[in-house]
Amino acid sequence: xxxxxxxxxxxxxxxxxxxxxxxxxxxxxxxxxxxxxxxxxxxxxxxxxxxxxxxxxxxxxxxxxxxxxxxxxxxxxxxxxxxxxxxxxxxxxxxxxxxxxxxxxxxxxxxxxxxxxxxxxxxxxxxxxxxxxxxxxxxxxxxxxxxxxxxxxxxxxxxxxxxxxxxxxxxxxxxxxxxxxxxxxxxxx
Numbered sequence: 001x002x003x004x005x006x007x008x009x010x011x012x013x014x015x016x017x018x019x020x021x022x023x024x025x026x027x028x029x030x031x032x033x034x035x036x037x038x039x040x041x042x043x044x045x046x047x048x049x050x051x052x053x054x055x056x057x058x059x060x061x062x063x064x065x066x067x068x069x070x071x072x073x074x075x076x077x078x079x080x081x082x083x084x085x086x087x088x089x090x091x092x093x094x095x096x097x098x099x100x101x102x103x104x105x106x107x108x109x110x111x112x113x114x115x116x117x118x119x120x121x122x123x124x125x126x127x128x129x130x131x132x133x134x135x136x137x138x139x140x141x142x143x144x145x146x147x148x149x150x151x152x153x154x155x156x157x158x159x160x161x162x163x164x165x166x167x168x169x170x171x172x173x174x175x176x177x178x179x180x181x182x183x184x185x186x187x188x189x
Contacts, residue, residue, distance in 0.1 A: 030055070030056055030057040030058055030059075030061075030062075031054055031055065031056050031057070031058055031059035031061070031062045031099075031101065031104060032053075032054070032055050033053065033054045033055075033059075033062075033101060033104045033105055033108055034051060034052065034053045034054070034108065035051075035052045035105070035108035035109045035111070035112040036049055036050065036051050036052075036112060037049070037050045037109075037112040037113050037114070038050075039114060039116055039160060040116065040158070041068070041116065041158050041159075041160050041174075042070055042076065042158075042174055042181075043070075043071065044158070046070075046071040047071060048068055048069060048070050048071060048076065049068075049069045049071075050066065050067070050068055050069075050112045050113075050114055050160075050162075051066075051067045051069065051112065052064065052065065052066050052067075052108040052109075052111045052112040053065050053067075053108070054083055054104045054107075054108060056083070058098060058099070059083060059098065059099040059100065059101055059103070059104045060083065060084060060097075060098055060099040061082075061083075061084075062082065062083040062099075062104065063080060063081075063082055063083075064080070064081055064082065064083050064086055064107075064108070064111070065078060065079065065080045066078070066079040066080075066111060066112070066162055067079075068160070068172075068181065076181045077172055077181045079162065079164065079170075081164075081165070083099060083104060083107065084099075085165065085166075086107070086111070086163065086165065086166065087099075087107060087166070088166065089165070089166040089167075111162065111163060114160045114161060114162045115160065115161040115162070116158070116159070116160055117159050117160075117161065118156045118157060118158060118159055119152050119153045119154075119155065119156060119157040119158075119159045119173050119184060120153060120154065120155075120156045121159075122140070122153050122159075122171070122184070122185055123135040123140055124150070124153070125142075125146050125149050125150055125153075127146070129146075132149065132185060137189065138187045138188060138189060139187060139188065139189070140185050140186070140187045141185065141186050141187070142183075142184060142185045142186070143183070144182075144184065149184065149185075152173055152175070152176070152184055153184075155176065157173040157174065157176070158173070158174070159171050159172065159173045159184065160172050164186065165188070167188045167189050168186060168187070168188040169186065169187055169188065170183050170185075170186045171183065171184050171185050171186070171187075172184065
């Protein structure tokens with residue numbers, strides 16, 4: 001019995017040592033950055049907050065997140081990607097140089113500064129067309145039916161748009177039928 005207790009204690013000590021090693025490893029010297037921006041989206045009188053973060057063993061290897069939170073701090077929408085995919089596209093090749101903390105800070109500040117507009121600014125989805133179509137060289141798509149899309153577009157809903165890739169933007173409205181954020185449209189070349 002005594003041998004089992006000593007063995008268990010030795011395992012515990014080893015486990016604690018491993019946890020301490022992991023905590024002081026690459027994450028401690030990696031890339032942990034963030035930016036915030038307040039917007040009037042879900043309530044014109046009380047601002048929501050957009051929070052962008054980067055975290056990884058290096059800034060080039062960072063995972064980036066965009067979170068929209070209401071005035072109470074509740075999450076409304078989240079989006080996740082990688083720093084490289086958002087700034088260059090695709091996966092980072094092995095021979096790519098480093099990204100500096102200052103470059104990541106500029107990206108995060110710009111990303112958090114989402115575009116605010118209204119849904120009536122979106123292109124019309126013409127009757128008989130398969131989807132919203134294109135406008136000014138940009139292709140627009142939506143998962144909503146034509147009737148739902150046109151109904152929300154014509155209601156002049158407050159809308160935010162953010163970068164979802166190097167050449168892609170996604171726009172969100174608060175869907176009047178569910179009172180929850182929904183991606184009304186995505187567009188890009």
